[in-house]
Amino acid sequence: MQIDITFDPTNLGMKWNFIGNPYPSAIDFVAFQLANSAIIDGAAYFWSQATPPSEDAPGNSKLNLSQNDYAVFTIGTGGVAGGGPDTPNGYIASGQGFFIPAINRGTATFTNAIRMADNTSNNKFFKQSRSKSLNAxxxxxxxxxxxxxxxxxxxxxxxxxxxxxxxxxxxxxxxxxxxxxxxxxxxxxxxxxxxxxxxxxxxxxxxxxxxxxxxxxxxxxxxxxxxxxxxxxxxxxxxxxxxxxxxxxxxxxxxxxxxxxxxxxxxxxxxxxxxxxxxxxxxxxxxxxxxxxxKNNMLHIMQLNNQQVQFKTAENLNIKTIVIFDVLGRPLYHLKGHSHSETYRLSHLKQTVYIIKTTLSNGAIITKKMVKN
Structure with a gap:
């Protein structure tokens, strides 16, 4: 059985082809790719729905499915789950559709040599519910x-x-x-x-x-x-x-x-x-x-009066920059320094925990927690 494969070298988006396993048994994708290696590359993408249809997803319908729920298999490294916890193992079930990237225009050939004769390779069909990977x-x-x-x-x-x-x-x-x-x-x-x-x-x-x-x-x-x-x-x-x-x-x-x-x-x-x-x-x-x-002993943080905070390192080093983050990782202050000891008025900080990231003149980056009093 043969299937035409399209490819446009001037438009990388036109390298993707959607095909499927035409046999009543599973096929070995590695064997299929190797037999057609002049036409297709060594990866297969399987859509596996997890995200509910949404008006925000691109598409022609009022509600469209997310394009982020793809399980992927590569012939060299292996497979990774998409929208759910199950992982493709390179055996493609009967009737399963999948995307392949073309490297040339031509014809891909399915033969009996790529079919699996066992009773376990045909039990993974990627859409919503699937069984676990069985490859050893x-x-x-x-x-x-x-x-x-x-x-x-x-x-x-x-x-x-x-x-x-x-x-x-x-x-x-x-x-x-x-x-x-x-x-x-x-x-x-x-x-x-x-x-x-x-x-x-x-x-x-x-x-x-x-x-x-x-x-x-x-x-x-x-x-x-x-x-x-x-x-x-x-x-x-x-x-x-x-x-x-x-x-x-x-x-x-x-x-x-x-x-x-x-x-x-x-x-x-x-x-x-x-x-x-x-x-x-x-x-x-x-x-x-x-x-x-x-590293942490290289930096001392002292809270002074009037909302002032002093940052101090060894006398043979200088403080270059100080970035203060909240616990969500959002930067609140970007401060510059020129000496081994710098004092800043930080009146906008509330009484909570902050992350202090300090860069010193020797290239050391020190990250410490500070609890504002």
Whole structure:
């Protein structure tokens, strides 16, 4: 069976083709892509509804479905959930539709060689209700699935996989899949590639670079002005390294290190995009605490009379900038300094907790909490 694939190199939006599995059995997407690798790229996007229809979603109807609820599978790194908690495993059920990105115009061919003869591969159909992924994990590959949820219904998932064939750069859709973000989304979780502004829902990385010193930068966007409580959590993981090391969530805004291997991390956020607030690390918590203790001792905060606050560091250093945030991460003051000791009148601060982020002349960035009296 053959299907025409359209592609317009002058319009990247015209590379997407919606096709489906025509057989009464499941097909292996990896085998299908490899058989048609001159025509299609190595990723498949499955729409999986979670967000209710809305007037704000783009479309031709009064109520339209969100385009942010896509589950994604890449042949090199694996799959990630979309609108719900279930993950595509590369086996596409009978009648299942999916989007594929074309790399050339031509004809894609379905053959019996890509069909699955077992009784378990045909039980995942992505729309609203699906069964869990049944593919056996490869213990030699380290993969981490991270969820973002909220108390008002947000669900986002990303996958970072250390797999053969991947580098820490952009390796194309077979390993690195961009996140679909349409207007009016509530929140987003994604990962970064250095010197690349793309937001990734799946990121393949070089397995040789996975060590206790590895840092995974997480991007987060909040568009909701109404209060929401967000939570990061580990959905699941595989691989010898990830199974034998604690995974910590570092929150730079609050100077906090939380063990995600033990429990989820909840937080609030102001509206905005935060590309440097959160990181996943594998560093021992005691070492992190010791380093923070040394840095925190470099800055002393003293509340004086008349709403004045003094910031003081070592005499051989100068204070360059001070940014004061509320507990939602909103910046309230941007202050500049020139000496090792600076005093400011902060009359607009109420009696509550604030986050103080100070940059020193030696490049050190110190984040401390201050309780305003």
């Amino acid at each position: 994990p490869n213990p030699l590959e380290n993969k981490l699935w991270v969820n973002l949820t909220s108390d008002n219904g947000v669900f986002q998932q990303i996958l970072v996989g250390y797999v053969d064939g991947a580098t820490n750069g952009n390796d194309g859709l077979s390993y690195d899949a961009p996140k679909v973000l349409q207007p009016n989304f509530a929140a987003a979780l994604y990962s970064h590639i250095e010197n690349d502004n793309t937001k990734y829902v799946i990121q393949g990385k070089d397995p040789q670079t996975l060590s206790p010193n590895e840092v995974i930068t997480l991007g987060f966007i909040n568009t909701m002005s109404s209060p929401a409580l967000y939570t990061f959590s580990i959905d699941h993981l595989q691989g010898a390294f990830l199974s034998s090391h604690n995974i910590y969530l570092k929150d730079h805004a609050l100077n906090t290190l939380h063990n995600l291997s033990e429990s989820g991390y909840s937080f609030t956020s102001a509206v905005g995009a935060f590309n440097n607030r959160f990181e996943l690390v594998f560093q021992d918590k005691a070492l992190f605490t010791a380093q923070n203790h040394l």
